[in-house]
Amino acid sequence: MARFSARSADAERDLRADRILNAARELLVSWGYRRITIDEVARRAGVGKGTVYLHFSTKEQLFMTVMTASHLRMVELFLRDLDEDPAALLLSRMARSVYMRVQEDPVARAIFTGDTDTLGSLIQVVSTAPGDLAEERERAMNEYFELLRERGVLRADSSVQDQRHAFVAILIGFLTMEPAAKSTAGDMLAQVVRLAFEVSDDPEWLSTLVPHVRGVLQRMVDRLHDEIRSNMNI
Known part of the structure; x- marks a missing residue:
């Protein structure tokens, strides 16, 4: 019974943390970091x-976790793409996927574009991520490019x-x-x-x-999970 209760408590804690993260994410997108208080996050959650x-x-740790979770989702989706189609590893295909998914994820878009209205002082924190x-x-990006270059998929003249x-x-x-035609911007980028x-x-x-x-991406996923667990006091 004690073991079952411990598992139940862990599940409840995780669900509560997810509610807090979802509330923080919604507020970050709609209000911007400067205006948000922990009281408002608590009410929303x-x-x-x-x-x-x-x-x-x-507060900073909470919203850094929101951004790390957004990064994690992007990498996990790329892994799913690879499982479905090996051609997804092409740089052009990856670029298109990132572009389309960033359009659908306002937090990722704020990070990629350096949107200070949304991120406020978090912009500085992003640039000083844990070493x-x-x-x-x-390392992950370098290995990805080097693998494609070694196999003759990418040019190697620079x-x-x-x-x-x-x-x-x-x-x-x-x-x-702003693209001339949003429906074709991803294809043009590719x-x-x-x-x-x-x-x-x-x-x-x-x-x-x-x-x-x-393998390169899975290491990145594992490291991002570790960072989220660390931020969540787990």
């Missing part, structure tokens, strides 16, 4: 103010860092500028990335790359 602090030590988490992100910089500049440009960086989309090569890319 249907819990006491002390319960919010039981899960998250500070090991930032290093894992860098450094990985220059290539990554150019790719991010193109992606952010599409995200920050075409630009394909012409700028890709030299092959051989399905045989792509299939052999999937386990390697999946």
Whole structure:
């Protein structure tokens, strides 16, 4: 009975934390970080103010968890795409997927575009993420690009860092500028990335790359889960 009660308590705690995170996410999108108080988060989540602090030590920690959860969803969706179609690992396909999903996720959009109206002082916190988490992100992106270059999927006539910089500049440009036609912007982005960086989309090569890319992304998922658990005082 004690073991069952412990499991029930854990499940209840997790559900309560999810309600708090969902409330914080809704308020971040509709009000912006500056205007939000923990009292309002508690009211929106249907819990006491002390319960919010039981899960998250500070307001900043709570909203950093909201942003980390958004990042986690993006990576997990990319993993799902890979399971369904090896061609999803192409840089052009990944760019299109990121673009379309950022349009659907206002928190991710605020992060990618540096929206200070939404994020306020959190912008500074994003740029100073925990060292090991930032290093894992860098390592994951570098390994992804290097794997594609080694197998002849991406051009290799510039450094990985220059290539990554150019790719991010193109992606952010599409995200920050109002498209001429929203319905085709993702396809246009994919075409630009394909012409700028890709030299092959051989399905045989792509299939052999999937386990390697999946391993890189899974490490990122595990690290993001660790960060969320740490922020939630678990």
